[in-house]
Each structure stands twice: as structure tokens, then as C-alpha cells.
Amino acid sequence: MSIQEKNAKMSKLLRSKAQEFLSSRKSSHILEEIVRHFNSGSDVNSCLLALELIFTTLLKDRHMRIEITPFKPVQHTPENQYKEWLQNTYEECFSKILCCADHPSNKVQIQSFTTAMNLLSYEGKFPLEQKGCLESYVPLGKLKATLLKMLTGNKNTSNLIKKFEEYLEYNDMLFFTWKVLPSITAKSNPNDIYIMNYLNLLDKMHVEENESKNCLCYGNEGDVFSYDENVTKKCLNKVWSCMVRWEPSSSTHKELLAVLLEKILPHLDKPLLLTDFLMDSLDVGGAVSLLALQGIFTLIQKYNLEYPNIYGKLYSMFEPEIFHTKYKARLFQLADLFLSSTHLPESLVAAFVKRMARLALLAPSEDTIVICRFIGNLILRHPGLKVLIDHPTGGTTSSDPYLMDESDPMKSNAINSSLWELKTLQHHMIPNVASAARFIDNPLPKVEWDLNEALNSTSDDIFDKELKRNSRLITLAISKPNPNEIDKFAQFWEL
Numbered sequence: 383m384s385i386q387e388k389n390a391k392m393s394k395l396l397r398s399k400a401q402e403f404l405s406s407r408k409s410s411h412i413l414e415e416i417v418r419h420f421n422s423g424s425d426v427n428s429c430l431l432a433l434e435l436i437f438t439t440l441l442k443d444r445h446m447r448i449e450i451t452p453f454k455p456v457q458h459t460p461e462n463q464y465k466e467w468l469q470n471t472y473e474e475c476f477s478k479i480l481c482c483a484d485h486p487s488n489k490v491q492i493q494s495f496t497t498a499m500n501l502l503s504y505e506g507k508f509p510l511e512q513k514g515c516l517e518s519y520v521p522l523g524k525l526k527a528t529l530l531k532m533l534t535g536n537k538n539t540s541n542l543i544k545k546f547e548e549y550l551e552y553n554d555m556l557f558f559t560w561k562v563l564p565s566i567t568a569k570s571n572p573n574d575i576y577i578m579n580y581l582n583l584l585d586k587m588h589v590e591e592n593e594s595k596n597c598l599c600y601g602n603e604g605d606v607f608s609y610d611e612n613v614t615k616k617c618l619n620k621v622w623s624c625m626v627r628w629e630p631s632s633s634t635h636k637e638l639l640a641v642l643l644e645k646i647l648p649h650l651d652k653p654l655l656l657t658d659f660l661m662d663s664l665d666v667g668g669a670v671s672l673l674a675l676q677g678i679f680t681l682i683q684k685y686n687l688e689y690p691n692i693y694g695k696l697y698s699m700f701e702p703e704i705f706h707t708k709y710k711a712r713l714f715q716l717a718d719l720f721l722s723s724t725h726l727p728e729s730l731v732a733a734f735v736k737r738m739a740r741l742a743l744l745a746p747s748e749d750t751i752v753i754c755r756f757i758g759n760l761i762l763r764h765p766g767l768k769v770l771i772d773h774p775t776g777g778t779t780s781s782d783p784y785l786m787d788e789s790d791p792m793k794s795n796a797i798n799s800s801l802w803e804l805k806t807l808q809h810h811m812i813p814n815v816a817s818a819a820r821f822i823d824n825p826l827p828k829v830e831w832d833l834n835e836a837l838n839s840t841s842d843d844i845f846d847k848e849l850k851r852n853s854r855l856i857t858l859a860i861s862k863p864n865p866n867e868i869d870k871f872a873q874f875w876e877l
Contacts, residue, residue: 506599733791
């Protein structure tokens with residue numbers, strides 16, 4: 383018997399036992415047998431499914447619920463004692479089900495997580511206690527325990543977080559996850575694994591309610607859940623007050639800034655308090671500095687932050703290393719926003735044009751095309767920069783007045799230089815790159831080039847275009863082999 387057949391047989395047996403237990407209260411020993419088998423570590427997946435069937439049915443039929451009369455003690459009848467035993471068994475099993483999220487098998491991890499969430503859903507719909515006048519009931523203790531399984535510092539839990547993303551489509555789960563999150567967020571400095579798991583979860587969440595307005599923990603159609611966005615914003619601010627105390631490493635620093643810019647910054651009560659954090663991040667260098675600069679630009683644009691040397695910082699970002707990071711598109715988009723004004727000094731814009739032109743000689747082919755398009759757009763915005771195309775005293779390769787090593791763009795003397803770099807690129811071995819650099823020899827268009835199209839292009843796209851351009855359809859005369867001829871061939875030749 384194969385392993386698959388053995389597992390299927392055991393799963394069928396456990397399911398049969400679960401149904402037998404549910405059919406008669408005299409079969410309580412069967413539940414104890416299933417729990418013992420589950421605790422032994424054998425057939426974990428089958429045990430999880432059997433326990434899920436048992437407890438979801440008990441919750442739905444309210445066989446574990448002890449009716450309480452106000453101002454009267456609970457009666458210790460055999461019925462209530464049996465229900466109390468079921469509740470204790472249920473609580474113990476729920477904890478052990480969550481422990482299976484640490485199992486070596488990914489299949490068992492996902493099944494344990496799914497079983498836990500299904501039990502949480504049923505307990506919300508059919509609570510063990512009377513709801514009274516509460517609008518909704520979500521078992522927060524179990525939700526908290528489930529979140530703690532994901533937010534661990536021992537291992538990467540991206541598989542569990544991806545599964546939990548499905549439940550965040552329910553408004554009550556999204557809302558109460560925000561409510562619980564501040565209480566379980568690390569207050570001191572956690573390790574990198576915890577930070578990455580936490581940021582991964584935050585990246586899947588949003589403050590606004592879902593459009594579908596579905597809920598997970600509702601049993602009756604008359605129940606109404608009121609999603610309060612102001613509450614989720616307050617919870618997010620509490621979460622950030624904990625996160626800002628962390629000391630991220632170089633790898634987690636980038637992810638932290640990315641989540642901050644996309645998920646947290648738009649909802650902060652006092653965004654200007656981020657200034658010190660972003661300023662410190664600016665000095666780190668590389669992609670971290672780029673993301674920090676984007677945050678500072680947002681504070682300048684929306685919250686009137688004053689930062690005197692913002693263009694100098696942006697100018698310093700244009701280094702050869704930026705082309706080998708996944709955030710290079712952000713740099714061009716950010717530079718496009720910074721340099722969108724037509725009232726900037728031409729000497730400042732000329733410095734950016736020359737620096738990018740110089741980097742185009744070293745950049746990958748797809749990035750060189752982006753640079754050519756960007757330079758063309760800057761010349762369209764600032765017609766005075768046309769002098770760079772063919773400057774009479776702009777110098778050449780060996781005698782260029784532009785000072786590449788000057789950190790201050792206003793002192794780089796770029797306005798007195800020429801774009802000999804683009805002239806050089808016109809002889810590039812890749813036709814698409816050479817064609818992009820030839821724009822300076824033709825009349826400029828009236829409309830700017832679309833940078834997004836160029837930014838989405840890859841080296842594979844360039845290769846495919848060249849292949850289609852140079853390929854020719856070659857027709858081959860192919861005759862279908864005749865089986866008789868093959869047999870005849872075999873009579874005289876031996877392979």
C-alpha cells in the first residue's frame with residue numbers, strides 16, 4: 383500500500399470516527415482517542431480535518447454552549463459538566479492546532495492555519511457565550527494567538543501570511559486585526575526575521591474598509607458590522623510608534639521604508655515627526671537613501687516641510703550602482719517630479735542632464751533608453767538647454783568643462799558643456815539604443831516621451847524587438863515520413 387493510499391484510508395477512518403462521535407453523546411471516548419492520536423504526531427493532516435469537523439459541528443449546533451441566567455449561578459448538572467468538558471477540550475485542541483503551524487511540512491502548516499481560522503469563524507457565528515447587545519463577536523483571544531504565530535522571530539512565515547491575506551478581505555477580520563496589532567507589536571528591537579514577517583503582514587493590510595463589505599464572524603443576516611476607519615487609523619499610529627523604535631538592518635531598512643511610504647505615511651496624525659527618521663535614513667546610501675528622499679519629497683509637497691539641499695541630495699543619487707537595484711524606476715519617477723517645474727534654473731537642470739548623459743555610457747541598454755527619453759523631456763521643458771546639443775565651446779571627451787565629481791549641481795559647470803555622450807551612443811551596438819540617442823539630431827517633438835513605457839521595458843524586450851525586426855520567415859519543404867520507407871531503410875542500415 384502506497385503512502386497516499388495509507389493517508390487516504392486513515393483520513394476516511396478518522397472522519398468516520400468523528401461522525402460517530404457527533405451522532406451520540408455516549409461516544410465521548412472517541413473524541414479522546416482522536417485527540418490522543420493527534421497528540422502522538424501521526425497523521426496530523428487527517429487529525430486536523432477530523433477535529434475541524436467535530437468542533438465546527440458542535441459550535442453550529444450549540445452543543446458546547448452553557449446557558450447562563452443573569453444573577454444566578456451556573457448549575458452543575460451533568461449536561462453542563464459535559465459541555466464544560468467539551469469547551470476545555472476545544473480550547474486545548476485549538477492551541478495544539480496552532481502549534482502545527484511549526485510543522486516541517488508546508489501542507490500541514492497551511493491546513494493547521496486554515497482549520498484555526500475556520501474554527502474562529504464558527505465561534506464568531508455561534509459564540510460560546512451570549513452576545514447580548516454587542517454588534518459583533520470576534521474571538522479576539524484566538525485571533526491574537528493566530529497573529530502571534532505569523533509574527534514570530536524564529537522563521538519566515540510568508541506562506542501563512544499569504545493565506546491570511548484571504549481573510550483580510552472580510553471587514554471584521556481586517557478591523558479587529560488592526561485592533562489587536564498594537565498590543566502584540568514588539569516594543570524593543572526585534573530580529574530581522576520578525577521585522578520581515580511584520581512588514582509582510584502590514585503590506586497586505588489597508589486602513590480603508592473592503593468594498594465587498596463581507597464579514598467572517600456573522601451568523602444572522604440581521605447582524606450589522608460597523609467599520610470605523612478612524613479607529614483603524616489610530617491603531618496604525620500606535621503601531622508606528624512601536625516600529626519607530628526598531629533598529630533595522632540594511633536589508634530590512636529598505637522594506638521598512640517601502641511599507642512606510644505606501645501604507646503608513648498617508649494616515650499618520652503627525653507626519654512631520656518622520657523628518658528625523660528620514661534624515662537619518664538619507665545618510666545610509668543606496669536604495670535606502672532613495673526611499674528616504676521620496677518620503678521627504680512627500681513631506682515637502684503635502685506638509686510644507688522645508689529642506690534646503692533637496693536637489694543636491696537627489697543629484698547625489700545618480701550613481702552607477704542605482705541601475706542594479708529594484709528601486710531604479712523610483713529614482714527616475716522621483717527626479718521627474720522634482721524637475722517638473724519650468725521655473726528651475728537652467729544651470730541646475732543642465733547638471734542633471736549631464737550627469738545622466740555620463741551615466742548612460744555605463745548603464746544597461748534598457749536604462750540608457752530611459753535616460754535618453756528623460757533628457758529629451760528636460761530639454762523640452764527648458765528650451766534654453768538646446769545649447770547643450772551642439773555647444774560651440776562645450777568640449778569633447780578629453781576636454782569637458784563639466785565637473786562630474788562636484789557634489790553641488792549649481793557648481794558643476796554643466797551649462798557650458800555639450801552632450802557628446804549622446805553623440806557617442808549613436809554608434810551603440812544595439813540599434814534601439816542608437817536610435818534613442820539620435821533624437822538630438824532631429825526636430826524635437828511637441829509632446830514629452832512617456833517614461834513609464836520605457837521604464838517597464840527590459841533587456842529581453844529589446845532582444846525580442848531586434849529578433850522580430852531582423853528575422854525572416856523561412857519556408858521549409860518537409861515531407862511526412864512513410865513508415866514503409868523507414869522499414870526498408872532498416873533493412874540496409876544498422877544504427
